Amino acid sequence: MRTKKEQPKQDFRQYNINFWKLVAGVFFFFVLLFTAVAFQLFGKLPSFRDLENPKSNLASEILSEDKKTLGTYYVQNRSNVTYDQLSPNVVHALIATEDTRFYDHSGIDFRRVFSIIFYNLIGKKQGGSTITQQLALNLFSERAHNPFKRIIQKLQEWITAVKIERNYTKEEILTMYLNTVDFGAYNTFGIKSAARTYFNVTPDKLTPNQAALLIGMVNGPGIYSPINHPDNAINRRNFVLKRMADENFLSEGQAEEEKAKPLGLHFNPIDQNDGLATYFRAVLKKDIQKTFNDLSITKADGTPYDLDRDGLRVYTTINYQMQDYAEQAQREYMRDLQNQFNAHWRGRSLWKSIPDFKAILDKGMRLSDRYRMLKQDGASDEEIRTDFNTPQRMNLFTWKGSIDTTMKPIDSIVYTKLILRNAMMSMDPTTGYIKAWVGGDDFEHFKYDQVKMGTRQIGSTAKPFTYAVAIANGMSPCMELPVEPVTIVTDGKAWTPYSPPKDNVYSSLSLRKALAISHNWIAANVMSQVTAVPVVNLIKKMGVNSPNLQPYPSIVLGTFDASVFDMTGAYSVFANHGAWTEPIYLLRVEDKNGNLLYERKPKVVVAMDEQTAYVMTYMLKGVIQEGTGWRLRSKYGLTNPIGGKTGTTQNNSDGWFIGITPQLVTGVWTGCEDMQIHFRTTELGEGANTALPIFALYMKKVYANSSLGIKKNVDFDPPKNGVSITMDCGAYSQQQQQKTEVDKQLGF
Incomplete structure (x- = not known):
């Protein structure tokens, strides 16, 4: 029988043994658990390859030509x-x-x-x-x-x-x-x-x-x-x-x-909706995705690259400062132009003034996200119309910044339809590198890119194409044509263009002056002489690919559609000695480790001879010196060598200006989303008022920054072999008189 003294000793010894058994058990359990984890019984552990290439979602970075970050995809x-x-x-x-x-x-x-x-x-x-x-x-x-x-x-x-x-x-x-x-x-x-x-x-x-x-x-x-x-x-x-x-x-x-x-x-x-070049970044992303898919550019394991996760570095031609200047110029002038537009329509009934305005609103409603969501929820047409006529809290675009307000959704569509849209692209005509890209007013509110994705009628910006064919055929800018109506018959159909009375006060005009003031009858006369097929062929060589570009004489007035992207690229031919250098914006794409995945080089096509291109720069400078582009000199003080052409489509629906300098070609378009909504007078709706001022403000900012290397007083280089076409109109007049006398003597 154990004594009372032995009892606690026995109990302590037993507790001690049990404690160490527990410790040993926990230790061995931990060892077994650790071993099981090490042998991946509870899940796969990262391999050495995984450690070398850790899977983390990396944003892809878009870099400007001056190595600044334009934005990221992530x-x-x-x-x-x-x-x-x-x-x-x-x-x-x-x-x-x-x-x-x-x-x-x-x-x-x-x-x-x-x-x-x-x-x-x-x-x-x-x-x-x-x-x-x-x-x-x-x-x-x-x-x-x-x-x-x-x-x-x-x-x-x-x-x-x-x-x-x-x-x-x-x-x-x-x-x-x-x-x-x-x-x-x-x-x-x-x-x-x-x-x-x-x-x-x-x-x-x-x-x-x-x-x-x-x-x-x-x-x-x-x-x-x-x-x-x-x-x-x-x-x-x-x-x-x-x-x-x-x-x-x-x-x-x-x-x-x-x-x-x-x-x-x-x-x-x-x-991703903030920062510079938002429209450009959206277009660029789709371009890279399509390019990688078309060329089967994939990762080592065969899976496609993900711009939102794989940390690619995308090098572009966009110049950060020039992009900023382009966006500033747009905001500065479009605020004023929108005020002009609003004042122009104040007090007028849109339903009475604009044909089919009700149909425009109905279409706008059916294309809206709100309509699609209500339809998906099973709402009837009557319920949808009730919703669109019930005031809601919403965020609206203004040229002074977004505003929160309460408005009926149907009224917000009316408001949006009356917002002027604008797009702009600027490029180096020699390299084809696009320096600035403004695809619209505000990417958060209006996603559609108007530089490359959108096309509109180009109006009189098409006239230089016809004049270029005429120059290539030996016509001189000094050649005089009578100011009179011209009718061209094609396939039994007669076409006679309209010419405003203010343009018809002359008896005759030289080709240079006619282009400068954008005279329709003279342009049609030139078209009648060169015919439409060579003009269409030239336009295509200059990079304009429009589905409704057909060999009809009316194309001289720009009745076909084209994008700001194509038109700016086409005008670069005049500044680049006749060569079309494909406009490009993507230079190369690297993976996260700096390995080259893709590199792009521009295509080059000789669209016209050097002499024709040079003479056309002389013709386009006339637009600024004595024609529709006079505001560049008189109002904005740009007296340096600049050529360009304004364009205004039927009913003033679209305003264009494309300006050329030896180092930079820039295209600007302005108009409403629907062509039926527009300025009611040409004085306000012409390209000289809706598009040219944005070009002017942009160029003033560019010229003021000498670090960009865009020199103000550089003129277009003449052809290496000289110019055989007479551009001195005094000399041309003497030549014509001498020719007339010789013809008389020869009995012609």
Whole structure:
């Protein structure tokens, strides 16, 4: 029989044995669990190849010719940086806050693990993951919420962290981590996007307090958001600055000085509808996707590239500053022109003044997103009309910025139909490189691109094509033709163009003067002599591909449709010695590692001889010097060598101006969405009033910036072999008199 003294000893010994059995059991269970995880019984672990190519959604970056970021394509707004592009402040803030022993461990900091267990036991919750473990979680999994699954995931993170440490340097690990972190606002991922979004700087420029703010957001981008919770953000930033001082990355004095600073945000949220060249970026994306599909350009595993996820670098010809100038010019003048348009229609009934206005509205309603959504929900036509006549909160475009208002949806369609649309493209005629692309008024409200996707009648901007054929046939710009009606019969059908009475005060006009004032009868006379087929052939050689471009004499007045893209490219032939250099905007595409995936070179076609092109520049300069483009000189002071042509279509539905200089060719179009809605007078609706001023404002800005290299006083180069066509009208007149006398003497 055991004594009372022996009983506690026996019990203690038994408890001791049971405790160590439990410890051993837990240890062996942990070993077995770890082994099972290592052998991937609970899920696949990243392979070495996965580690070399971590799967993270990287934004593809669109770069201008001057290497500035025009925008990005993304699911997650993430762009990578290299270690040497990081400010030391960012690295110091991260290490001081997240992993002070980062340079001493190999992925798992066991000393920290055991200290964290102690802190959690006494109620002080602490995180035990190293930077490398956090990277493993960011790259390869999402945090599990089930406790058992989280334990398995933690072991997977440990194994992955060790693999990462074996395959990457500490600097590479830091960089990868900073490239994958979520920074909250507007889907911002990675330090590069965060620096641009919150401070509008690059990561290498981040100051200690800026770096501390961003690193402070790492563990709680929502609660520590400087936008939504500025007090939390300041407290968290100051904590990070304190940790930087504790770890001797800052002195105590520096830390206190940085803490005293305000947040100093320069909030620049990145949205795919914001920024420069929004229409261009949308067209570019579709172009790249089509090109990659047509040429079967795929990744090594055969899967297609994803512009929103694969971090491609897209190099374009767009000049960042010139693009900005083009958009500024549009906004500046279109505000004024819209006011002219609104005043022009104020007090007038649209239903009475515009034929089929009710049909226009009905079509607009049926094409709207609201109509489609209501139809999908099973609404009847009567219910849909009731909805469209019920006031709703909505956001509307104005040239002064978007506004929130309450309006009937049907009235918003009326409002939208009366918004003037505008598009513009500017290119280098020699290289074919497009420097600026303004596809519409506002991409958020109007998605349709009017530079390349949209086509409209081109009006009198078509006349130079016919005159170019005449010049190629030996006619001189000084050749005089009578001002009289012209009728051309084709296939038994007679065509006589209209000419405004104000243009018919002359008895005769030279070809140069007739083009300058855009005289219809003289243009028709020239067409009757050169015929339509050679003109159509030339237009096609100059890159204009229009389905309704047919060999009818009326094409001299621009009765066919074309895009700003094609017309600007066509006029570049005049400035480029007769050669059509294909307008291009995409130079090359590289993958995230800098490997070339695709490169584009422009096609070149000799459309006309050098002499014809040069004489046409002389003819087009006449438009500015003594014709419909006179405002460039008189109002805007552009007296340097510039040629161009205005265009106005029937009923003033479309206004055009295409201007040429030796280094830059620029096309501008303005009109409403529906051709039936337009200015009621030519004085207001002509291209000289609706399109030319935007060209003028743009060129003034371009010329004012000498760094762009667009020289103001450079003239068009004459042909190397000289010019045989007489352009001196005094000399031409003498030649004609001499010829007449000779003909008389010979009896002709």
